Amino acid sequence: MQVEGGADVLGGTKVTVTLADGRVLREAVDVNIPATDLERQWERLAAKFRGLASPVIGPSATAELLDAVRRLEDLPSMDALVGLAVPQLAGSAR
Numbered sequence: 001m002q003v004e005g006g007a008d009v010l011g012g013t014k015v016t017v018t019l020a021d022g023r024v025l026r027e028a029v030d031v032n033i034p035a036t037d038l039e040r041q042w043e044r045l046a047a048k049f050r051g052l053a054s055p056v057i058g059p060s061a062t063a064e065l066l067d068a069v070r071r072l073e074d075l076p077s078m079d080a081l082v083g084l085a086v087p088q089l090a091g092s093a094r
Helices: 038-057 059-070 079-085
Strands: 013-018 024-029
Touching (some): 059 079
């Protein structure tokens, strides 16, 4: 399997996979188009964030961090948010 990047960022994300048997699979998706429904957009971004953050800071800290971001305007300071985002602090902040 071979993964190649490209400088062409217009038109979305293009993926080409060449299988061991020689078949080539291609797909293009424009993931840059935000959902018009803000709740749906939040869910899309939260799902992506969970997938990226959970392996690093764990599912519990990821959920807490998402909750803090969701309530960002109500937080008294950014200290709690930053503490949740740093893996070595995330476990000791609770």
